[in-house]
Amino acid sequence: MRVNLEQVANRPWPLPSGPWVMAQSWHDLLFVHWPVPEATLRPHIPARLAIDTFEGQAWLGVVPFRMSGVRLRGTPALPGLSAFPELNVRTYVHVEGKPGVWFFSLDADNRIAVAIARTWFHLPYFRAHMSCEERNGRIEYKCARSHRGAPSGVLNGRYLPIGKVFAAVPGSLEHFLTERYCLYAADEEGRILRGEIHHAPWPLQTAEAELISNTMPEADGIYLAPAKPLLHFSKKQDVVVWNPRRLPV
Numbered sequence: 001m002r003v004n005l006e007q008v009a010n011r012p013w014p015l016p017s018g019p020w021v022m023a024q025s026w027h028d029l030l031f032v033h034w035p036v037p038e039a040t041l042r043p044h045i046p047a048r049l050a051i052d053t054f055e056g057q058a059w060l061g062v063v064p065f066r067m068s069g070v071r072l073r074g075t076p077a078l079p080g081l082s083a084f085p086e087l088n089v090r091t092y093v094h095v096e097g098k099p100g101v102w103f104f105s106l107d108a109d110n111r112i113a114v115a116i117a118r119t120w121f122h123l124p125y126f127r128a129h130m131s132c133e134e135r136n137g138r139i140e141y142k143c144a145r146s147h148r149g150a151p152s153g154v155l156n157g158r159y160l161p162i163g164k165v166f167a168a169v170p171g172s173l174e175h176f177l178t179e180r181y182c183l184y185a186a187d188e189e190g191r192i193l194r195g196e197i198h199h200a201p202w203p204l205q206t207a208e209a210e211l212i213s214n215t216m217p218e219a220d221g222i223y224l225a226p227a228k229p230l231l232h233f234s235k236k237q238d239v240v241v242w243n244p245r246r247l248p249v
Contacts, residue, residue, distance in 0.1 A: 003240045007200055011181055013098065016196040020240035021073050028132060028139045029065035030159045030207060031232040033177055034224050036060045041091050044221060045102055046186050048247075052092035052099050054176045060224065061090045061177065062216055064141045064155060066132040069238075070113065084110040085130035087143045087155060089216050092176070093184055095247065100182035100194065104220040107143055107153070114147075121244050122185040122193055126150045145219065153219030156212045161233040163206035174232065178202045185244065195244040199237050207233035 003023065008015060038051050038058040045051060051058050068083040077083075089104040106123055108114050109130035117125040126147035133140050143155040168175035179202065183195045209231050217224055 003198060003238045004200065005198065005240075008198075010179065010201045011198070013181070015198060016242050018242065019073060020198070020242050022071070022241040023073070024070040024239050024241070025068045026237045026239065027066050027068060027235065028134065029063060029234045029237065030139070030141075030209060031178060031230075031234075032062045032064075032209065032211070033059050033230040033232075034061075034227055036091075036222070036224065040222060044104060045091070045093060046190065046192060048192055049093040049095050049102060049184055052094045052176075054173055059091060059177060060217060060222060061088075062155065062214065063088050063090065064132070064143065064157075067108075081110065081112055084108055084113065085132040085141070085143070087128070087130070087141075087216065089220050089222075092180065095184070095192065095194075098182055098194070099180065100184050101180045102184050104222065105153075105216070107145055107147075107216075121195060122187045123183075143216075151219040153216045155214050155216050157210055157214065158212075159207055159209035159231070159233065161205035161207050161235070165203045165205055165235075167201045168204060173230075174204060177230075178204065178232065187246070191249070192247045193244040194247060196242040197239055199239045202234055202237060205233045205235075207231040 064087045066085045069077045070082040071077040086108045088106040093102045106125045107128035114125040117123050128145045130143045138158045138160045140158045145153045185193045
């Protein structure tokens with residue numbers, strides 16, 4: 001994998017100071033998005049974070065994919081520890097002029113990665129039994145949360161790209177939903193942290209998906225009204241991550 005730190009025209013603000021600390025690649029990723037009332041999300045997000053909306057509409061995303069090459073800076077990717085499926089449930093927030101991602105939950109099929117992410121990044125990671133396989137041009141994806149004491153949740157479905165690769169146009173809904181260069185989290189004392197990331201513009205495709213079962217939003221206390229989701233696929237994205245930093249009070 002290779003992230004070009006010279007390619008920064010897609011960023012809404014400069015690269016953070018200091019070296020990145022982690023690299024990873026994301027594969028066969030599906031963005032599944034539903035419009036949701038802002039009031040549905042508000043009780044689940046710290047008051048300091050404003051919910052980001054597009055033309056007044058808030059969005060909830062469920063994002064299945066698989067990871068590879070997960071490694072700390074200056075270290076090789078280790079077999080058995082650096083490649084695994086992941087799934088997240090997310091929305092979009094902003095604070096201090098920086099729009100980013102808020103995760104309601106993240107599930108991964110890697111016990112060590114879950115423990116590190118919960119401790120280091122203060123993210124709501126959970127262990128799960130997962131698989132992500134390509135069969136006859138479709139990605140078949142399964143996730144069943146197994147984390148002790150956590151609400152159960154499942155995702156079972158299949159998906160595939162159906163359109164040509166494109167880059168989202170700034171100001172479009174696709175750009176709003178995908179081109180995010182930081183994440184937000186809260187520590188045990190409720191203090192907000194920001195984690196900066198960098199990647200090239202997303203290579204997106206329109207997609208088709210059959211979600212046989214999906215209880216991940218409900219597991220996070222969010223109930224969706226019946227609606228057809230907006231779908232986008234991305235074959236691969238390389239990413240580097242910086243240490244999270246607490247925002248000044």
